[in-house]
Amino acid sequence: MIIIKNKTELNDILNIDKDAGSSIGFVPTMGALHQGHLTLLQQAIDENDKCVCSIFVNPTQFNNPEDLKNYPHDLIRDSKMLESIGCDYLFVPDVAEMYPKNEDKIIFDFGELEKVMEGADRPGHFQGVATIVKKLLEIIDPDKAYFGKKDYQQLMIIKSLKEQYRLKTEIIACDIVREIDGLAMSSRNQRLNALQRTQAPIIYRTLKNTQDLCSKLTVDELKDYVKTEINSNDMMDLVYFEITNPDTLLPIIKWNGANSFMGFIVVNMGDIRLIDNISLVRN
Numbered sequence: 001m002i003i004i005k006n007k008t009e010l011n012d013i014l015n016i017d018k019d020a021g022s023s024i025g026f027v028p029t030m031g032a033l034h035q036g037h038l039t040l041l042q043q044a045i046d047e048n049d050k051c052v053c054s055i056f057v058n059p060t061q062f063n064n065p066e067d068l069k070n071y072p073h074d075l076i077r078d079s080k081m082l083e084s085i086g087c088d089y090l091f092v093p094d095v096a097e098m099y100p101k102n103e104d105k106i107i108f109d110f111g112e113l114e115k116v117m118e119g120a121d122r123p124g125h126f127q128g129v130a131t132i133v134k135k136l137l138e139i140i141d142p143d144k145a146y147f148g149k150k151d152y153q154q155l156m157i158i159k160s161l162k163e164q165y166r167l168k169t170e171i172i173a174c175d176i177v178r179e180i181d182g183l184a185m186s187s188r189n190q191r192l193n194a195l196q197r198t199q200a201p202i203i204y205r206t207l208k209n210t211q212d213l214c215s216k217l218t219v220d221e222l223k224d225y226v227k228t229e230i231n232s233n234d235m236m237d238l239v240y241f242e243i244t245n246p247d248t249l250l251p252i253i254k255w256n257g258a259n260s261f262m263g264f265i266v267v268n269m270g271d272i273r274l275i276d277n278i279s280l281v282r283n
Protein backbone atom coordinates (compact mmCIF):
# COMPACT_ATOMS: atom_id res chain seq x y z
CA MET A 1 0.00 0.00 0.00
CA ILE A 2 1.30 3.43 -0.92
CA ILE A 3 0.78 6.21 1.65
CA ILE A 4 0.42 9.69 0.16
CA LYS A 5 0.11 13.06 1.91
CA ASN A 6 0.08 15.36 -1.09
CA LYS A 7 -2.98 15.78 -3.33
CA THR A 8 -1.03 16.48 -6.53
CA GLU A 9 1.05 13.35 -5.97
CA LEU A 10 -2.11 11.27 -5.42
CA ASN A 11 -3.71 12.74 -8.51
CA ASP A 12 -0.58 11.95 -10.59
CA ILE A 13 -0.42 8.32 -9.40
CA LEU A 14 -4.13 7.76 -10.00
CA ASN A 15 -3.84 9.24 -13.50
CA ILE A 16 -1.34 6.50 -14.36
CA ASP A 17 -3.85 3.86 -13.17
CA LYS A 18 -6.72 5.53 -15.02
CA ASP A 19 -4.65 5.76 -18.23
CA ALA A 20 -4.01 2.03 -17.90
CA GLY A 21 -7.79 1.49 -17.80
CA SER A 22 -8.11 0.79 -14.05
CA SER A 23 -11.33 1.64 -12.24
CA ILE A 24 -10.99 3.45 -8.90
CA GLY A 25 -13.02 2.85 -5.74
CA PHE A 26 -12.80 5.34 -2.86
CA VAL A 27 -13.71 5.22 0.85
CA PRO A 28 -13.39 8.47 2.79
CA THR A 29 -12.91 8.05 6.57
CA MET A 30 -11.77 9.90 9.66
CA GLY A 31 -9.63 6.95 10.79
CA ALA A 32 -9.79 4.90 14.02
CA LEU A 33 -10.90 2.18 11.65
CA HIS A 34 -13.23 -0.67 12.62
CA GLN A 35 -15.05 -3.51 10.86
CA GLY A 36 -17.69 -1.04 9.58
CA HIS A 37 -15.05 0.86 7.62
CA LEU A 38 -13.38 -2.38 6.52
CA THR A 39 -16.66 -3.67 5.10
CA LEU A 40 -16.94 -0.56 2.91
CA LEU A 41 -13.30 -0.99 1.90
CA GLN A 42 -13.73 -4.67 1.08
CA GLN A 43 -16.63 -3.78 -1.23
CA ALA A 44 -14.51 -1.06 -2.85
CA ILE A 45 -11.64 -3.56 -3.34
CA ASP A 46 -13.99 -6.21 -4.79
CA GLU A 47 -15.75 -3.85 -7.22
CA ASN A 48 -12.78 -1.84 -8.55
CA ASP A 49 -9.27 -2.39 -9.90
CA LYS A 50 -7.71 0.05 -7.41
CA CYS A 51 -8.89 1.16 -3.99
CA VAL A 52 -8.16 4.46 -2.23
CA CYS A 53 -8.90 5.12 1.44
CA SER A 54 -8.54 8.60 2.92
CA ILE A 55 -8.04 9.33 6.60
CA PHE A 56 -8.65 12.96 7.48
CA VAL A 57 -10.24 14.24 10.66
CA ASN A 58 -12.01 17.16 9.03
CA PRO A 59 -12.04 20.13 11.43
CA THR A 60 -14.78 22.02 9.58
CA GLN A 61 -17.42 19.37 10.31
CA PHE A 62 -16.91 19.49 14.09
CA ASN A 63 -19.15 22.07 15.68
CA ASN A 64 -17.84 21.06 19.12
CA PRO A 65 -14.06 21.68 19.63
CA GLU A 66 -13.94 19.15 22.50
CA ASP A 67 -15.35 16.44 20.19
CA LEU A 68 -12.61 17.24 17.64
CA LYS A 69 -9.92 17.17 20.35
CA ASN A 70 -11.17 13.81 21.69
CA TYR A 71 -11.61 12.12 18.31
CA PRO A 72 -9.51 8.90 18.37
CA HIS A 73 -6.38 8.60 16.18
CA ASP A 74 -4.15 5.60 15.46
CA LEU A 75 -2.57 5.90 12.04
CA ILE A 76 -0.11 3.03 12.50
CA ARG A 77 -2.88 0.57 13.44
CA ASP A 78 -5.13 1.93 10.67
CA SER A 79 -2.45 1.53 7.98
CA LYS A 80 -1.75 -2.05 9.07
CA MET A 81 -5.46 -2.87 8.81
CA LEU A 82 -5.70 -1.29 5.37
CA GLU A 83 -2.55 -3.03 4.15
CA SER A 84 -3.81 -6.41 5.36
CA ILE A 85 -7.07 -6.20 3.41
CA GLY A 86 -5.30 -5.12 0.21
CA CYS A 87 -6.05 -1.39 -0.03
CA ASP A 88 -3.81 0.16 -2.72
CA TYR A 89 -3.52 3.77 -1.59
CA LEU A 90 -3.93 5.57 1.72
CA PHE A 91 -4.36 9.34 1.45
CA VAL A 92 -3.49 11.16 4.70
CA PRO A 93 -3.38 14.88 3.99
CA ASP A 94 -2.87 17.44 6.75
CA VAL A 95 -5.21 20.39 7.34
CA ALA A 96 -3.05 22.83 5.32
CA GLU A 97 -3.15 20.45 2.33
CA MET A 98 -6.96 20.28 2.33
CA TYR A 99 -7.61 23.88 3.40
CA PRO A 100 -5.03 26.16 1.73
CA LYS A 101 -5.01 29.75 2.99
CA ASN A 102 -6.99 32.37 1.04
CA GLU A 103 -9.21 29.77 -0.59
CA ASP A 104 -12.81 30.83 -1.23
CA LYS A 105 -15.33 29.04 0.94
CA ILE A 106 -18.29 27.46 -0.86
CA ILE A 107 -21.69 27.87 0.80
CA PHE A 108 -23.80 24.82 -0.08
CA ASP A 109 -27.58 24.78 -0.26
CA PHE A 110 -29.12 21.45 0.71
CA GLY A 111 -32.53 22.93 1.53
CA GLU A 112 -34.49 21.18 4.26
CA LEU A 113 -32.10 18.22 4.25
CA GLU A 114 -29.57 20.13 6.34
CA LYS A 115 -32.12 21.87 8.57
CA VAL A 116 -33.35 18.71 10.34
CA MET A 117 -31.80 16.30 12.86
CA GLU A 118 -27.97 16.36 12.62
CA GLY A 119 -28.20 19.58 10.59
CA ALA A 120 -30.23 21.32 13.30
CA ASP A 121 -28.31 19.78 16.20
CA ARG A 122 -24.82 20.36 14.77
CA PRO A 123 -24.82 23.76 13.02
CA GLY A 124 -22.38 23.87 10.09
CA HIS A 125 -21.71 20.11 10.25
CA PHE A 126 -23.00 19.26 6.77
CA GLN A 127 -21.37 22.35 5.22
CA GLY A 128 -18.08 20.93 6.54
CA VAL A 129 -18.88 17.40 5.31
CA ALA A 130 -19.85 18.66 1.83
CA THR A 131 -16.74 20.86 1.63
CA ILE A 132 -14.35 17.99 2.34
CA VAL A 133 -16.18 15.33 0.32
CA LYS A 134 -16.33 17.63 -2.73
CA LYS A 135 -12.59 18.32 -2.45
CA LEU A 136 -11.75 14.61 -2.06
CA LEU A 137 -13.99 13.56 -4.95
CA GLU A 138 -12.39 16.22 -7.17
CA ILE A 139 -8.84 15.15 -6.27
CA ILE A 140 -9.48 11.41 -6.64
CA ASP A 141 -12.28 11.44 -9.21
CA PRO A 142 -13.19 7.80 -8.43
CA ASP A 143 -15.64 5.66 -10.39
CA LYS A 144 -17.38 4.69 -7.15
CA ALA A 145 -17.34 6.13 -3.62
CA TYR A 146 -18.69 4.19 -0.65
CA PHE A 147 -20.63 5.65 2.29
CA GLY A 148 -22.31 3.96 5.26
CA LYS A 149 -26.04 4.15 5.99
CA LYS A 150 -25.04 4.63 9.63
CA ASP A 151 -24.67 8.31 8.67
CA TYR A 152 -27.86 8.23 6.63
CA GLN A 153 -28.46 11.97 6.54
CA GLN A 154 -24.84 12.48 5.43
CA LEU A 155 -25.43 9.95 2.64
CA MET A 156 -28.45 11.95 1.42
CA ILE A 157 -26.41 15.19 1.57
CA ILE A 158 -23.67 13.56 -0.54
CA LYS A 159 -26.20 12.31 -3.10
CA SER A 160 -27.50 15.89 -3.34
CA LEU A 161 -23.91 17.18 -3.68
CA LYS A 162 -23.36 14.76 -6.56
CA GLU A 163 -26.52 15.95 -8.34
CA GLN A 164 -25.84 19.67 -7.78
CA TYR A 165 -22.23 19.53 -9.00
CA ARG A 166 -22.88 16.83 -11.63
CA LEU A 167 -20.10 14.67 -10.18
CA LYS A 168 -19.59 11.52 -12.23
CA THR A 169 -18.72 9.30 -9.24
CA GLU A 170 -21.34 6.69 -8.40
CA ILE A 171 -22.35 6.94 -4.73
CA ILE A 172 -22.69 3.48 -3.16
CA ALA A 173 -24.73 3.16 0.06
CA CYS A 174 -23.55 0.39 2.43
CA ASP A 175 -25.55 -1.26 5.22
CA ILE A 176 -24.82 -0.54 8.88
CA VAL A 177 -22.27 -2.97 10.36
CA ARG A 178 -23.05 -3.88 13.99
CA GLU A 179 -21.34 -5.55 16.93
CA ILE A 180 -22.80 -8.97 17.88
CA ASP A 181 -24.94 -7.26 20.54
CA GLY A 182 -26.37 -4.88 17.93
CA LEU A 183 -24.42 -1.71 18.75
CA ALA A 184 -23.65 0.13 15.50
CA MET A 185 -19.87 0.12 15.04
CA SER A 186 -18.35 3.57 15.45
CA SER A 187 -14.91 5.03 16.09
CA ARG A 188 -16.51 6.79 19.06
CA ASN A 189 -17.33 3.40 20.70
CA GLN A 190 -13.63 3.17 21.64
CA ARG A 191 -14.22 5.97 24.11
CA LEU A 192 -16.99 4.15 26.01
CA ASN A 193 -15.87 2.82 29.39
CA ALA A 194 -16.59 -0.84 30.25
CA LEU A 195 -19.85 -0.02 32.03
CA GLN A 196 -21.09 2.31 29.29
CA ARG A 197 -20.24 -0.38 26.73
CA THR A 198 -22.49 -2.90 28.50
CA GLN A 199 -25.41 -0.43 28.34
CA ALA A 200 -24.88 0.95 24.81
CA PRO A 201 -26.69 -1.96 23.01
CA ILE A 202 -29.94 -0.66 24.58
CA ILE A 203 -29.96 1.93 21.79
CA TYR A 204 -30.33 -0.64 19.01
CA ARG A 205 -32.60 -2.89 21.10
CA THR A 206 -34.96 0.07 21.56
CA LEU A 207 -34.76 0.95 17.86
CA LYS A 208 -35.47 -2.68 16.94
CA ASN A 209 -38.60 -2.63 19.13
CA THR A 210 -39.88 0.42 17.24
CA GLN A 211 -40.08 -1.77 14.10
CA ASP A 212 -42.88 -3.75 15.70
CA LEU A 213 -44.41 -0.92 17.75
CA CYS A 214 -44.75 1.47 14.80
CA SER A 215 -47.84 -0.46 13.62
CA LYS A 216 -49.45 -0.30 17.07
CA LEU A 217 -48.67 3.15 18.48
CA THR A 218 -49.19 6.74 17.36
CA VAL A 219 -46.10 8.75 16.38
CA ASP A 220 -46.16 10.57 19.75
CA GLU A 221 -46.56 7.32 21.68
CA LEU A 222 -43.67 5.75 19.80
CA LYS A 223 -41.46 8.77 20.52
CA ASP A 224 -42.46 8.63 24.21
CA TYR A 225 -41.61 4.93 24.30
CA VAL A 226 -38.08 5.60 23.00
CA LYS A 227 -37.59 8.57 25.32
CA THR A 228 -38.64 6.55 28.38
CA GLU A 229 -36.53 3.51 27.45
CA ILE A 230 -33.38 5.57 26.89
CA ASN A 231 -33.73 8.16 29.64
CA SER A 232 -34.61 5.56 32.29
CA ASN A 233 -30.97 4.48 31.98
CA ASP A 234 -28.79 6.71 34.19
CA MET A 235 -25.94 6.61 31.72
CA MET A 236 -27.94 7.80 28.70
CA ASP A 237 -29.48 11.05 27.53
CA LEU A 238 -31.71 11.03 24.49
CA VAL A 239 -30.76 13.92 22.18
CA TYR A 240 -33.55 13.10 19.73
CA PHE A 241 -35.58 10.31 18.19
CA GLU A 242 -37.23 11.35 14.92
CA ILE A 243 -39.48 9.48 12.55
CA THR A 244 -39.11 10.75 9.00
CA ASN A 245 -40.04 10.35 5.40
CA PRO A 246 -37.33 8.00 4.00
CA ASP A 247 -36.47 10.26 1.05
CA THR A 248 -36.84 13.85 2.24
CA LEU A 249 -35.91 13.01 5.87
CA LEU A 250 -38.55 15.50 6.99
CA PRO A 251 -39.86 14.47 10.42
CA ILE A 252 -43.51 13.42 10.54
CA ILE A 253 -45.84 14.22 13.42
CA LYS A 254 -48.67 11.82 12.45
CA TRP A 255 -48.69 8.59 10.42
CA ASN A 256 -49.78 9.44 6.89
CA GLY A 257 -50.87 7.17 4.04
CA ALA A 258 -47.32 5.88 3.46
CA ASN A 259 -46.08 2.69 5.11
CA SER A 260 -42.33 3.21 4.87
CA PHE A 261 -40.46 5.52 7.27
CA MET A 262 -37.07 5.91 8.94
CA GLY A 263 -36.34 6.19 12.65
CA PHE A 264 -33.26 8.20 13.69
CA ILE A 265 -31.77 8.24 17.16
CA VAL A 266 -28.98 10.18 18.86
CA VAL A 267 -27.95 9.37 22.43
CA ASN A 268 -25.32 10.97 24.62
CA MET A 269 -23.40 8.68 26.95
CA GLY A 270 -21.37 11.19 28.97
CA ASP A 271 -19.68 13.30 26.30
CA ILE A 272 -19.85 10.50 23.70
CA ARG A 273 -22.45 11.01 20.98
CA LEU A 274 -23.85 7.78 19.51
CA ILE A 275 -26.09 7.71 16.44
CA ASP A 276 -28.12 4.98 14.78
CA ASN A 277 -31.12 4.55 12.51
CA ILE A 278 -33.59 1.94 11.36
CA SER A 279 -36.13 1.50 8.61
CA LEU A 280 -39.75 1.31 9.80
CA VAL A 281 -42.51 -0.39 7.83
CA ARG A 282 -46.11 -0.05 9.07
CA ASN A 283 -48.62 -2.75 8.33
Ligand code: AMP
Pocket residue numbers: 028029030031036037040146147148149150151174175176177178184185186187
Ligand atom coordinates in the same frame (compact mmCIF):
# COMPACT_ATOMS: atom_id res chain seq x y z
P1 AMP B 1 -16.19 8.03 9.63
O1 AMP B 1 -14.77 7.58 9.74
O2 AMP B 1 -16.97 7.91 10.90
O3 AMP B 1 -16.32 9.40 8.98
O4 AMP B 1 -16.89 7.02 8.64
C1 AMP B 1 -16.41 6.81 7.33
C2 AMP B 1 -17.45 6.07 6.54
O5 AMP B 1 -17.70 4.80 7.16
C3 AMP B 1 -18.81 6.81 6.49
O6 AMP B 1 -19.37 6.64 5.20
C4 AMP B 1 -19.61 6.09 7.54
O7 AMP B 1 -21.01 6.15 7.31
C5 AMP B 1 -19.09 4.66 7.37
N1 AMP B 1 -19.35 3.90 8.60
C6 AMP B 1 -18.95 4.19 9.85
N2 AMP B 1 -19.41 3.29 10.72
C7 AMP B 1 -20.14 2.39 10.00
C8 AMP B 1 -20.88 1.22 10.32
N3 AMP B 1 -20.99 0.77 11.57
N4 AMP B 1 -21.49 0.57 9.31
C9 AMP B 1 -21.40 1.01 8.02
N5 AMP B 1 -20.72 2.10 7.66
C10 AMP B 1 -20.09 2.79 8.64
